[in-house]
Amino acid sequence: MPTVASFCDWLAQTPVSLLIQTVNWIIPAVQSVHILAVATVMASTVLLDLRLLGLAGTDQPISSVARRFLPWIWCAVLVLLASGSLLVMGEPRRDLLNPVFIAKMALLATTALMTVLFQLTLSRKLVAWDAAARSPGPALFAVVSLALWVAVLVCGRWIAYVAHG
Amino acid sequence: MLLSIAHWLQNTGVARFIAGSEWAFPTIETVHVLFLVMVVGSITVVDLRLLGLASAHRRISRVSADVLPLTWFSFAMALGSGLLLFSSRAVAYLADWPFRIKMALLLLAGLNMAAFHLFTYRSIRAWDEARRPPAAAKLAAALSLAFWAGVVVFGRWIGFTVQ
Numbered sequence: 234m235p236t237v238a239s240f241c242d243w244l245a246q247t248p249v250s251l252l253i254q255t256v257n258w259i260i261p262a263v264q265s266v267h268i269l270a271v272a273t274v275m276a277s278t279v280l281l282d283l284r285l286l287g288l289a290g291t292d293q294p295i296s297s298v299a300r301r302f303l304p305w306i307w308c309a310v311l312v313l314l315a316s317g318s319l320l321v322m323g324e325p326r327r328d329l330l331n332p333v334f335i336a337k338m339a340l341l342a343t344t345a346l347m348t349v350l351f352q353l354t355l356s357r358k359l360v361a362w363d364a365a366a367r368s369p370g371p372a373l374f375a376v377v378s379l380a381l382w383v384a385v386l387v388c389g390r391w392i393a394y395v396a397h398g
Numbered sequence: 399m400l401l402s403i404a405h406w407l408q409n410t411g412v413a414r415f416i417a418g419s420e421w422a423f424p425t426i427e428t429v430h431v432l433f434l435v436m437v438v439g440s441i442t443v444v445d446l447r448l449l450g451l452a453s454a455h456r457r458i459s460r461v462s463a464d465v466l467p468l469t470w471f472s473f474a475m476a477l478g479s480g481l482l483l484f485s486s487r488a489v490a491y492l493a494d495w496p497f498r499i500k501m502a503l504l505l506l507a508g509l510n511m512a513a514f515h516l517f518t519y520r521s522i523r524a525w526d527e528a529r530r531p532p533a534a535a536k537l538a539a540a541l542s543l544a545f546w547a548g549v550v551v552f553g554r555w556i557g558f559t560v561q
Contacts, residue, residue, distance in 0.1 A: 261558050271435050272435035272439035273439055276443060280464075290464050292460065386435070387428050390424065
């Protein structure tokens with residue numbers, strides 16, 4: 234029966250993985266790109282959430298702030314998935330057998346789903362949300378999404394410290 | 399002199415605690431990463447405005463007033479957590495070349511920002527609403543992006559080289 238461990242071992246023998254394992258600057262370089270994309274997501278999220286909470290950027294409607302930052306969040310998420318995939322390929326057992334990595338992916342999926350729902354709701358309730366300085370729906374999304382992104386970041390850093398394999 | 403300060407720092411109670419604990423270093427490091435990405439990400443928002451690449455319809459002073467309090471708060475947190483991390487192995491960090499380059503880039507980022515505020519920003523009234531600010535402002539923004547990206551790259555590198 235195929236297992237995650239045997240998949241890891243297969244992945245570790247692929248040419249891309251072997252290249253990442255042998256060229257020692259690839260992992261720090263890819264991690265640096267990963268962190269710069271994390272910076273884009275976190276700052277965009279915090280600035281959007283502060284607007285949803287009515288704490289910053291209140292001279293602009295929610296729709297403008299959302300249009301300003303949501304595309305950056307999604308682009309950065311694509312960069313994170315690409316760079317993260319390379320890191321997984323380079324050290325499959327370190328990640329795929331790691332409970333913190335699994336938790337990180339679950340949290341990421343949750344926050345991505347929430348953001349999609351937020352965007353769908355935003356386009357329907359735009360007028361009402363823009364008119365109010367602060368309404369409970371957006372404020373709740375702000376708090377939960379920020380907490381989820383912080384949790385993703387915390388898990389990301391702790392992958393390196395939790396035993397694996 | 400730096401070396402003797404590093405020796406002293408490394409032997410303080412706090413430093414010894416961080417060095418000896420299983421969880422203290424990763425926890426402080428997580429706080430450091432959280433606020434460091436906030437510094438870099440929020441400064442990028444201002445730099446992109448100065449380059450005319452984002453928020454071009456908003457006043458530059460307005461974007462700065464919105465974002466920079468967050469940047470400064472995050473910088474204070476990143477600096478404090480960074481000092482704690484440094485203290486745990488001060489002598490080794492001081493000898494580490496990516497750490498030295500990171501500190502040099504931080505200094506350059508600070509000088510670039512100081513020069514921008516002391517000279518270029520004086521005439522902000524003339525170009526606050528400009529989609530394309532003057533060349534000096536764009537140069538400061540481009541340098542800022544480069545220096546901060548460098549801080550991230552060499553900061554990450556420290557973890558692979560420090561002995």
